[in-house]
Amino acid sequence: MRQKKIHYIYNKEMECMDPEERRKLQGERLRKTVELEYANVPAYRARMDEAGVKPEDINSIDDIVKLPFMQKTDLRDNFPFGLFAADRKDIIRIQGSSGTTGKPVVAGYTQNDIDVWTEMVARAIKCAGGGEDDVIQIAYGYGLFTGGLGAHQGATKVGAMVVPMSSGNTQRQIMMMKELGATMLCCTPSYATYLAETIREMGIDPSELKIKSGYFGAEPWTEEMRQHLEELLDFDAFDIYGLTEIGGPGVAFECFEKNGMHINEDHVLAEIIDPVTEEPLPDGVPGELVFTTLTKTGTPMIRYRTHDICTLTHGTCACGRTTVKMSRITGRTDDMLVIRGVNVFPSQIESVLLGVEEASAHYMIVVDRVNSQDKLTVQVELKEDVDMGDVAKLAAIASRIKTDIKQTLLISAKVELVPPKTIPRSEGKAKRITDNRHIGF
Numbered sequence: 001m002r003q004k005k006i007h008y009i010y011n012k013e014m015e016c017m018d019p020e021e022r023r024k025l026q027g028e029r030l031r032k033t034v035e036l037e038y039a040n041v042p043a044y045r046a047r048m049d050e051a052g053v054k055p056e057d058i059n060s061i062d063d064i065v066k067l068p069f070m071q072k073t074d075l076r077d078n079f080p081f082g083l084f085a086a087d088r089k090d091i092i093r094i095q096g097s098s099g100t101t102g103k104p105v106v107a108g109y110t111q112n113d114i115d116v117w118t119e120m121v122a123r124a125i126k127c128a129g130g131g132e133d134d135v136i137q138i139a140y141g142y143g144l145f146t147g148g149l150g151a152h153q154g155a156t157k158v159g160a161m162v163v164p165m166s167s168g169n170t171q172r173q174i175m176m177m178k179e180l181g182a183t184m185l186c187c188t189p190s191y192a193t194y195l196a197e198t199i200r201e202m203g204i205d206p207s208e209l210k211i212k213s214g215y216f217g218a219e220p221w222t223e224e225m226r227q228h229l230e231e232l233l234d235f236d237a238f239d240i241y242g243l244t245e246i247g248g249p250g251v252a253f254e255c256f257e258k259n260g261m262h263i264n265e266d267h268v269l270a271e272i273i274d275p276v277t278e279e280p281l282p283d284g285v286p287g288e289l290v291f292t293t294l295t296k297t298g299t300p301m302i303r304y305r306t307h308d309i310c311t312l313t314h315g316t317c318a319c320g321r322t323t324v325k326m327s328r329i330t331g332r333t334d335d336m337l338v339i340r341g342v343n344v345f346p347s348q349i350e351s352v353l354l355g356v357e358e359a360s361a362h363y364m365i366v367v368d369r370v371n372s373q374d375k376l377t378v379q380v381e382l383k384e385d386v387d388m389g390d391v392a393k394l395a396a397i398a399s400r401i402k403t404d405i406k407q408t409l410l411i412s413a414k415v416e417l418v419p420p421k422t423i424p425r426s427e428g429k430a431k432r433i434t435d436n437r438h439i440g441f
């Protein structure tokens, strides 16, 4: 059921703030964040010292260019608590996502950080008309992953009736959606599509449901996928962006204009840089998105390189918000794959295979989209001395690799063992990934 396009705004003061005033506020918050980081995080202090910059040098947001960047490796190198800027006893929550070496990337949240994050998601839900009359079904996974709890907190904040389904159990999700009269849905876009297609297959017409809108994020999707989804469920599908390191879903969210995601700029400062020269790029030019948290106290991040590619657009939106908008993510500057919302690096799979005696160093990661769900297949080339006729042994090897991958990546993969010299060799950079997901379908 489509709803009327009304521009609801949760926090007018902040979301519609005069841009000059906001820049001043951001400057003050940036200075505080840098002071906190310099005082409490030795790894970043060392980097600032190396760059010859002190907190006193940061007097407005224009000074941000003086500050060194942070990377995912900083989180890994300082795992688990090295980047905490707050006292251990003030950290009340850990959230994380799978990291590049199998170690999760974790961030610590203080009560303040949870409150900020909750408000960011509440702004999104309110923006789509969500409030106390709504029944919001959360089909993101609950756990370390920020999707489930993030959406849950925001939905609770606007006073909705929350249905914490977590992901999976598709038939049951649909039964609950129908029986409880869910009006909003939050999950990954691929799972939303799978749910919508299953609803149709079950012979349920959208008019039998009360779903009016949904927020979908944690992985890239396209305008075509939105249209497909909106047609299937006859509702409004909105994009929501986030990452564990900065604050989970709600860092940015779409309004009814559906032409970019408003970044919650009073809490996070966005820059677009050329990933090679690291120079800032103007509005409309695609580059790497870089975030600085302005109000986080648990694990503040300064000029964090997301590796996500998009553009920024400043100006006042038809919805009334003055916050900068980011476009859809069009790609990444590293080889990270996002599979079912989980970050996967080929190097993680490689490290698993390196521990398997019978496996050679040649492998191929194949990603397909089947029934709108990502499917991961790892083709592993066996060493020459492995007996390809010993079926029982081959099954045991495949099963062991499958278990190891699941333990390291936290997602399931199909493992195919292939004979020696069958994986194509490369003279340049090895191509480890065959991504057959035509983004969208």
Ligand code: ADP
Pocket (backbone or CB within 6 Å): 096, 097, 098, 145, 146, 147, 216, 217, 218, 219, 220, 221, 239, 240, 241, 242, 243, 244, 245, 248, 249, 306, 308, 328, 329, 338, 341, 342, 343
């Ligand atoms: P989360 O737990 O919030 O999904 P992760 O740290 O696991 O965070 O993954 C973050 C990454 O997921 C982002 O850097 C980005 O590549 C991808 N991502 C998140 N939201 C979106 C979105 N709406 N569109 C495209 N990619 C997204």
Ligand code: ZN
Pocket (backbone or CB within 6 Å): 255, 256, 257, 262, 317, 318, 319, 320, 321
């Ligand atoms: Zn808008």
